[in-house]
Amino acid sequence: MYKEMIAAIRPSVMMTLLFALLVGLIYPALLTGLGALVVPAQAGGSLISRDGHVIGSELIGQNFTAPRYFHGRPSAAGKGYDATNSGGSNLGPTSKPLVDRIKSDQVAFRRGSAAPIPADLLTTSASGLDPHISPEAARYQIARVAAARGLAPAAIEALVAAHTEGALLGFIGEPRVNVLLLNLALDRLAHSGAKAGG
Amino acid sequence: MSFAGWALIVIFTALIALSAKPMGAWLFALYEGRRTPLHGVLGPVERGFYRLSGVDPDAEQGWRAYTLHMLLFQLAGTVLTYGLLRAQALLPMNPRGLPGMTPDGAMNTAISFATNTNWQNYAGEAVLSNLSQMLALTIHNFFSAATGIAIAFALFRGFARAETKNIGNFWGDMTRVTLYLLLPISVVYAVFLMASGVPQTFLSSLDITTIEGAKQTLVMGPIASQEAIKMLGTNGGGFFNANSAHPFENPTALTNFVQMLSIFVIGAGLAWCFGKAVSNTRQGWAILAAMLTIFFVGAGVCYWQEAAGNPVLHHIGVAGGNLEGKEIRFGVAGSALFAAVTTAASCGAVNAMHDSFTALGGMVPLFNIQLGEVVIGGVGSGVYGFLLFALLAVFVAGLMVGRTPEYVGKKIESREVKLAVLAIAVLPLCILGFTALSAVLPLGLAGPLNKGPHGFTEILYAFSSATGNNGSAFAGISVATPYYNGALAVCMWIGRFFMIIPAMAIAGSLAAKKITPATAGSFPTTGPLWVGLLIGIILILGGLTFLPSLALGPIADHLAMISNQTF
Numbered sequence: 031m032y033k034e035m036i037a038a039i040r041p042s043v044m045m046t047l048l049f050a051l052l053v054g055l056i057y058p059a060l061l062t063g064l065g066a067l068v069v070p071a072q073a074g075g076s077l078i079s080r081d082g083h084v085i086g087s088e089l090i091g092q093n094f095t096a097p098r099y100f101h102g103r104p105s106a107a108g109k110g111y112d113a114t115n116s117g118g119s120n121l122g123p124t125s126k127p128l129v130d131r132i133k134s135d136q137v138a139f140r141r142g143s144a145a146p147i148p149a150d151l152l153t154t155s156a157s158g159l160d161p162h163i164s165p166e167a168a169r170y171q172i173a174r175v176a177a178a179r180g181l182a183p184a185a186i187e188a189l190v191a192a193h194t195e196g197a198l199l200g201f202i203g204e205p206r207v208n209v210l211l212l213n214l215a216l217d218r219l220a221h222s223g224a225k226a227g228g
Numbered sequence: 229m230s231f232a233g234w235a236l237i238v239i240f241t242a243l244i245a246l247s248a249k250p251m252g253a254w255l256f257a258l259y260e261g262r263r264t265p266l267h268g269v270l271g272p273v274e275r276g277f278y279r280l281s282g283v284d285p286d287a288e289q290g291w292r293a294y295t296l297h298m299l300l301f302q303l304a305g306t307v308l309t310y311g312l313l314r315a316q317a318l319l320p321m322n323p324r325g326l327p328g329m330t331p332d333g334a335m336n337t338a339i340s341f342a343t344n345t346n347w348q349n350y351a352g353e354a355v356l357s358n359l360s361q362m363l364a365l366t367i368h369n370f371f372s373a374a375t376g377i378a379i380a381f382a383l384f385r386g387f388a389r390a391e392t393k394n395i396g397n398f399w400g401d402m403t404r405v406t407l408y409l410l411l412p413i414s415v416v417y418a419v420f421l422m423a424s425g426v427p428q429t430f431l432s433s434l435d436i437t438t439i440e441g442a443k444q445t446l447v448m449g450p451i452a453s454q455e456a457i458k459m460l461g462t463n464g465g466g467f468f469n470a471n472s473a474h475p476f477e478n479p480t481a482l483t484n485f486v487q488m489l490s491i492f493v494i495g496a497g498l499a500w501c502f503g504k505a506v507s508n509t510r511q512g513w514a515i516l517a518a519m520l521t522i523f524f525v526g527a528g529v530c531y532w533q534e535a536a537g538n539p540v541l542h543h544i545g546v547a548g549g550n551l552e553g554k555e556i557r558f559g560v561a562g563s564a565l566f567a568a569v570t571t572a573a574s575c576g577a578v579n580a581m582h583d584s585f586t587a588l589g590g591m592v593p594l595f596n597i598q599l600g601e602v603v604i605g606g607v608g609s610g611v612y613g614f615l616l617f618a619l620l621a622v623f624v625a626g627l628m629v630g631r632t633p634e635y636v637g638k639k640i641e642s643r644e645v646k647l648a649v650l651a652i653a654v655l656p657l658c659i660l661g662f663t664a665l666s667a668v669l670p671l672g673l674a675g676p677l678n679k680g681p682h683g684f685t686e687i688l689y690a691f692s693s694a695t696g697n698n699g700s701a702f703a704g705i706s707v708a709t710p711y712y713n714g715a716l717a718v719c720m721w722i723g724r725f726f727m728i729i730p731a732m733a734i735a736g737s738l739a740a741k742k743i744t745p746a747t748a749g750s751f752p753t754t755g756p757l758w759v760g761l762l763i764g765i766i767l768i769l770g771g772l773t774f775l776p777s778l779a780l781g782p783i784a785d786h787l788a789m790i791s792n793q794t795f
Contacts, residue, residue: 054363064419075434087446124789153552203481
């Protein structure tokens with residue numbers, strides 16, 4: 031057994047180093063090169079630019095607070111949508127802090143309206159960076175956004191409908207709206223609308 | 229619950245059943261050491277590795293030598309990772325100037341990745357450089373997966389061979405599995421992930437200003453290459469804290485679906501490969517049928533509970549299914565199914581926060597882990613764990629009919645049964661012992677985030693996950709303390725090697741036996757009766773042990789939940 035152990039040292043050390051080189055350096059480097067060649071936009075983080083500045087990633091939610099923008103879900107990532115600090119609230123089903131948080135969000139959201147608030151606007155996502163809301167949650171906010179921008183709700187409703195994605199093949203995924211893309215489209219709409227008016 | 233949700237679960241299960249044979253056939257070629265089409269490309273690499281390491285891949289080893297070489301390989305990788313994590317600050321590819329890990333943190337992480345647990349006491353994006361992610365961690369995603377499959381192969385040989393000491397060569401098995409299975413699939417898979425939006429870049433982070441004028445720092449890195457093997461090798465250690473819930477790890481509903489398939493595909497193939505190895509594919513199908521039945525019931529219960537939602541929240545006007553800790557693109561069904569898959573296998577990646585599941589919805593992943601992760605299970609570890617249960621099932625059946633138990637042509641005698649019981653009894657002892665200790669020690673009680681029974685469940689889940697080498701968590705619990713780092717590392721070590729070493733000893737002992745031809749009096753180990761017996765044994769031996777602890781945790785939590793009591 032002792033002899034066997036001595037015999038095992040060289041292959042253990044060499045195989046560890048050789049495979050570390052192959053799967054720890056060559057493999058990721060090869061793929062990084064491939065990504066830069068074949069799908070540079072996606073491999074680079076699906077970044078979105080406006081007026082020459084990168085303003086975010088299509089995949090990473092942002093913390094919208096102004097009434098003229100659609101808002102995403104509450105976020106437990108840092109102080110909200112902190113992409114260096116992803117994570118959920120981890121509050122359990124019988125958590126009093128969870129109930130208290132939702133109650134206080136309900137007051138802030140409702141502002142006198144009696145309509146029930148869609149559940150995704152009251153619950154934090156798992157990543158804290160969820161880029162999507164449900165179509166119901168988008169529709170719930172149309173009146174506020176329309177009022178803040180002085181636009182007709184119908185125009186915004188059409189925009190929401192155009193940004194609603196369905197489930198793949200009917201069973202993979204859920205209907206959803208990407209909040210950042212919707213808000214960018216909203217800014218473009220307001221922009222072109224202003225031009226047409228002027 | 230919706231039709232689409234059930235369709236997801238049913239179609240997923242059907243696809244896994246369909247993939248078992250093609251994947252199993254590929255595995256069988258590697259098991260036999262046959263030439264594959266990939267040998268033309270990677271053959272020189274394989275031979276070069278053998279030459280530089282001084283290995284003869286055809287030199288057969290007995291079970292002791294095989295195990296010893298495997299253990300030293302594990303040790304070398306663990307030491308390398310520990311060193312890299314400690315020295316992170318001095319190494320290149322660290323533009324954010326991240327410091328090295330603490331000794332207890334690095335020890336916990338090195339053991340965690342080497343044992344295929346991938347428990348994470350840290351948030352990846354906050355503490356790890358790209359070099360650490362690749363060279364310290366990604367390598368173990370390959371190593372631990374290849375090691376698991378190699379051990380499964382050795383055990384298969386124990387059943388298939390007769391009157392020999394030899395059960396294969398560890399280096400040959402490990403090298404072939406890595407080069408001709410894990411690496412090529414990972415390359416193709418990573419390209420798919422990149423095209424779907426998973427970043428793959430050596431850029432470390434990017435500061436941006438949002439259209440509202442807020443600052444956001446986007447952390448990126450070589451994520452796709454790590455993500456592919458993380459799922460395929462049932463490792464589960466994420467690049468980010470949020471793991472597969474993070475949009476950069478799992479950007480779309482389609483990547484989510486493929487990630488779930490990739491957790492199961494090798495494990496299901498290994499069940500088929502076992503049947504082929506013992507020259508009776510019906511043996512493999514029987515195992516797979518038992519696995520998928522248990523899995524399907526668990527996934528269904530979890531989906532039902534999550535779709536029914538949380539009465540406490542219904543009470544304050546939040547209608548519908550439970551969305552706390554879930555992503556919109558996956559929804560309730562895609563999250564519940566993922567939770568069942570990742571814990572039935574020993575993956576431990578999460579796409580939703582299990583801590584925020586309903587009481588019984590969260591009990592399903594916990595129970596899956598406690599069953600020993602033999603329902604499909606980790607790559608390799610699932611099938612060798614399952615075979616231990618199969619030995620106990622034939623033993624019980626033998627007691628009932630009063631005959632010497634036999635399984636696939638081998639007499640199962642006292643040595644094998646003792647070893648199987650050792651493996652299966654150590655796990656509950658470790659889980660329940662440490663949970664009990666932590667529920668009374670101030671050091672343990674400092675961990676949980678939630679109060680009431682849910683806090684107890686967080687502790688129970690942590691030790692179940694570590695011992696089961698799963699790696700998922702009820703993540704509210706704070707475990708980055710010397711107490712938890714140490715205790716959980718011990719559990720991960722025990723959970724991995726008290727399973728592997730008895731399995732290897734059984735392989736050696738079976739290989740030495742004669743083949744006993746089946747007679748009319750043999751208990752048939754194919755068909756519905758056998759599948760039912762297997763399921764019964766797994767639920768009773770694997771599950772019943774934990775019932776009292778589940779009553780104190782999730783079941784008490786459920787009773788509080790339905791009576792609107794909060795803590």
